[in-house]
Amino acid sequence: MSGVRVLVGTRKGAFVMTSDEKRESWAIDGPHFAGWEIYHLKGSPVDRDRLYASQSSGWFGQMIQRSDDGGATWSPVGNAFTYDGTPGTHQWYDGTQRPWEFKRVWHLEPSLTDPDTVYAGVEDAALFRTTDGGHTWNELPGLREHPTGPSWQPGAGGMCLHTILLDPANPERIFIAISAAGAFRSDDAGATWRPVNRGLRSEQIPDPNAEVGHCVHRIARHPSRPDVLFMQKHWDVMRSDDAGESWREVSGNLPTDFGFPIDVHAHEPETIYVVPIKSDSEHYVPDGKLRVYRSRTGGNEWEALTNGLPQRDCYVNVLRDAMAVDTLDSCGIYFGTTGGQVYASADSGDSWKPIVRDLPGVLSVEVQTLP
């Protein structure tokens, strides 16, 4: 019988939630790593029992944990994230230059072909890779050493590399996104990079052709169409049909186009999901209503999905890594909130039920479809 395994990272530990294909009844295992911030955990697409987790703490720093049994047990692996060579400087909030300093791993992206290879997006922004199952990590320094690096600056949440997209059709192509530098693409497996931000408009950036400086919050795409990208920017929902060469806005009739996550339906490449947030200074949903918005037209035309979601007195946020989709025939959509709720829809978003309501604030949600 098929089913799903939902991997939830929170401010105080990780949780593993499993269900059959009906996705009505859930077993919840956790907290793992109790008391630690779990920015992200994700499974290998080629070995469903191989999971990796980013565990961090303001007291004790960064750990990487690995499971070889689907999250039942975990072991720490390598946690040395050392920039290659002498790291340069980037722009600080006050305009001065500040040296790159490792703070934490925001995102782990396992290889599409090798369970021992994983990419890690870190703060201060850089891309690392392991090829030995997490024991050693090496930077791909071409990104951090891009000539625009000294002009990158942190967003309010830090200068984090939070999005890594691997191309199922082209192993040489990688997209990443950094707050607040923007989106970058490599066509040589991460050796060299170039910004792909043409068409992004940000009020705070006077130059409409600014190559970097954009606060990209998330990028998603459907695996069958690797050149079509959807982006939730700080403000604006954007779309590219040419692998990031150009972007156009598709916010359309959204009540607000600020937000963090964006994702694509598993079987409908033009069906996308966002969670509009009131503003960048009020990080909660508008009007006290938790609404996922779905577009079946690849943007511009959006419908509110509310069935089963609180429609009064709700003031939560949904963070950038806290939405995921499964690949069951009836596509499941999942998201977690800063209020500790994890919601699931087994019908493409038409209706929602909470898997759990009272976790610590949710930082990330991933889902694995099990055979």
Add this chain to the structure above:
Amino acid sequence: MVIRVVFPAHLRTLARVSGEVELEVAGPTTQRSVLDAVEASYPMLRGTIRDQVTLRRRPFVRFFACGQDLSHERPDDPLPDAVAAGAEPYLIVGAMAGG
């Protein structure tokens, strides 16, 4: 020389130990030699107490022994005789922080 060391709760969990641990320390008993022995016996703790490259104490980690805060002492200064003799433990503590 056998030194007694107490980890904070989160590091006991990581190291899969309970209570204090005893470590053999070669040469002079200093904070550096004790922490070297800690990381040799419990490699999963590398980076959690001091920076992996600079070996400087993490900001929210504190060191105590014999009722003294040793956090700002030089890493190569000798530890109190009672610690070196195993009569008193060397305490690694998570700082009170966070409001």
